[in-house]
Amino acid sequence: MTDMDAYERPHVARLLGLLEEDSSMRIVAITGPRQTGKTTIARQARSRLEGTGRMCWYVPLDDPTPDESDAPGLLTGVEAIPAGSSQDERWLVGIWESARRAAARLDRGLVLVLDEIQHIARWSNVVKGLWDGDRRAGRNLRVVILGSAPWQMLTGLHESLAGRFTAMPTPHWSLGEMARAFDLTVDEYIFFGGYAGALATVPGSERLATWRDHIARAIVAPAIERDIVGLTRITKPALMRQLMDLAPRYSGQLMSYNKLLGQLQDAGNTTTLARYVDLLSDAGLVTGLSRYTPAPHLGKRSSPKLNVLNTALMTAPAGYTFEEARADRSYWGRLVESAVGAHLYNTRHTATQLHFWRDPPHEVDFVIARGPHVLGIEVKSGKSRRASGLEAFASRFRGAGTLVVGTGGIPLNEFLSLSADDWLEET
Missing domain, CATH: 3.40.50.300 (P-loop containing nucleotide triphosphate hydrolases)
Structure with a gap:
């Protein structure tokens, strides 16, 4: 190491x-x-x-x-x-x-x-x-x-x-950087994420509790207290803290603001919650992706898909060991999808937008869009879902590219070695 x-x-x-x-x-x-x-x-x-x-x-x-x-x-x-x-x-x-x-x-x-x-x-x-x-x-x-x-x-x-x-x-560390600096495998990167400082202090899984504590105390707490609450106007700081506790649990899932409010103890409204999600995104913690539509204002009205911007924010509070996370297929699937979403968000150019697409019963995990260039991405980690979402997406948006990442598609380590805009231009 x-x-x-x-x-x-x-x-x-x-x-x-x-x-x-x-x-x-x-x-x-x-x-x-x-x-x-x-x-x-x-x-x-x-x-x-x-x-x-x-x-x-x-x-x-x-x-x-x-x-x-x-x-x-x-x-x-x-x-x-x-x-x-x-x-x-x-x-x-x-x-x-x-x-x-x-x-x-x-x-x-x-x-x-x-x-x-x-x-x-x-x-x-x-x-x-x-x-x-x-x-x-x-x-x-x-x-x-x-x-x-x-x-x-x-x-x-x-x-x-x-x-x-x-x-x-300076975005979160990529798979390539973490592999070169710490010899991480792709699965270890999925679990431990791209916080180099946290991993440098905890070289082995036997000290997992110390690693979790570092994520909570040295990263999340000061990001909330000193950066967001300390430097911006937050009318409901307790609501912001609760949101950060809750949001990583739902990474990779669509979550309406009304449903989120129902799980938070502090009173608030959907406008306040949407602003707080934007602040978490600015801080590099969690973002809310909007639904892809050629009319952007319509997508903004949809329920967001939450995505952590570093998978350590999802795994550290979850309590899983690396082996337990790998064994839980449902959890690992969400973790892999969140890692892909974080990579796309962190490596995209300023003008490149990241969305999801959903038109029941069809959905696409991620959509990268920049000007006339559009790419739909489906993430598979051993799940047996059909690619009907991509087929429906390509049919709906003529000229859009499609890509499968993981099982049956581009290997995960290969996909994470290129930026969002590299893939957009390649396809």
Whole structure:
């Protein structure tokens, strides 16, 4: 099993490319759900930069006394934070000014990495003003920002950051990455999912309880409490917590909002619940897929099909061991289908939409759509269902492609090795 910190995701090379090639000098924002390795990517890129002789400062904004070895010279001229206080806008400005002075002394300028940016209140307004000043002055200072929360929650829905930031998304780890880093088989990936940090701390199934605890306490709880409840306006936080407890149990199933409300203790309405599902999706936890229809507004009115975006969110609270999950054919079938849905959602391009299709008695597990390109996908994991859903789908939507994944079709490991858009273009 490989040390997680030693494994280098492709995003490291992409970040280095953005820092070298982006002539606009925009700030690079490393975005993505919790525990996808954003900090590791930034630190690995920093090591690579320093190996070429380029200075890079790494500053964790959740630490009032950063390590001088991560940013030599940073604290010179930066106002110290009194004991018991937290960082504020003035401290961020002080760091930036110190980086400006260092960049002016260096032939190749400076790269400043600001981690845990959400710890600075109103950080986006401060950063916008500082960046605008750097562009006017022509300073050779490149900035990378990271935050534990998803980008939309970090910036707010109404912030105007266009033209200043280049987003570098970091999705959940793929099968290929988990196999290379941890020697996972495809079935192990289906069960343990793509949280590398959780698996790195729990190398064997004998410590399954520790792995489950890591998923609950280090991933789900802070994603709900710090990211969703802490950074967005949530009128019913108890309802949000209950929804996250319940939703993974129904991954791979159609679930009406009224039926969901009937199983939740806190009062709410379908509009509130639909918004909360959208927030869980933004946080990289659970999404609600709408029914495919050429008229998108009609699909939005349908009951959603819930799908976890990392299968660990489904298996960790379920209590199954790996062997027990494999033996329960019904549960394993839903798990495989959820893994395919998570892979399609996490690897699709921004313009590519993921849906399901249902016209009783026919249904198709997933539909990928981008412009005129449409692909219906049926997932089979030893089940004896006929492919009548795909046949009806192809008959209804002329020109649409169809694909069977699993038993009798594309092997699961082969399917998970290509992105949603790769399959859309291949068929």
